[in-house]
Amino acid sequence: MSEGRILRIEKLSSFDGDGLRTVVFLKGCPLRCMWCSTPESHHVETNFGNHKDSCTHCFTCVESCPENAIRYHEDGDIFITDMSKCTDCRVCMEECLPGSRIAYARYRKLSKSWKKTLSSISTPAAGSP
Ligand code: SF4
Numbered sequence: 685m686s687e688g689r690i691l692r693i694e695k696l697s698s699f700d701g702d703g704l705r706t707v708v709f710l711k712g713c714p715l716r717c718m719w720c721s722t723p724e725s726h727h728v729e730t731n732f733g734n735h736k737d738s739c740t741h742c743f744t745c746v747e748s749c750p751e752n753a754i755r756y757h758e759d760g761d762i763f764i765t766d767m768s769k770c771t772d773c774r775v776c777m778e779e780c781l782p783g784s785r786i787a788y789a790r791y792r793k794l795s796k797s798w799k800k801t802l803s804s805i806s807t808p809a810a811g812s813p
Pocket residue numbers: 734735738739740741742743744745746779780781782783784785
């Protein structure tokens with residue numbers, strides 16, 4: 685494996701297992717556990733979101749989207765991206781000055797050191813928590 689669609693990488697993770705580990709969250713998880721705390725990993729495609737704390741509601745993301753894919757819903761104060769229109773061009777992120785617009789996924793080509801790291805990682809046995 686030399687490239688993959690990664691949601692995020694957590695270093696020094698101490699949750700859900702023994703010891704300190706580097707956890708690589710991949711996109712496209714086929715499981716639907718009731719206790720899932722990472723639903724943004726379910727789809728292989730990118731999901732977009734806005735950090736509510738830093739978003740200034742300037743609507744630049746909405747206006748800059750060439751596909752008109754972003755809608756603001758007053759009810760719930762949320763920005764929803766129509767992924768059937770979105771081309772993953774990321775113009776909305778580039779234009780967002782506070783950096784509030786975020787993408788849940790990115791392609792990563794693995795460097796040699798990462799390939800080495802991943803090849804040494806043990807995966808949890810089936811049925812383990
Ligand atoms: S451009 Fe950024 S700050 Fe402005 S509404 Fe969109 S997410 Fe919020």
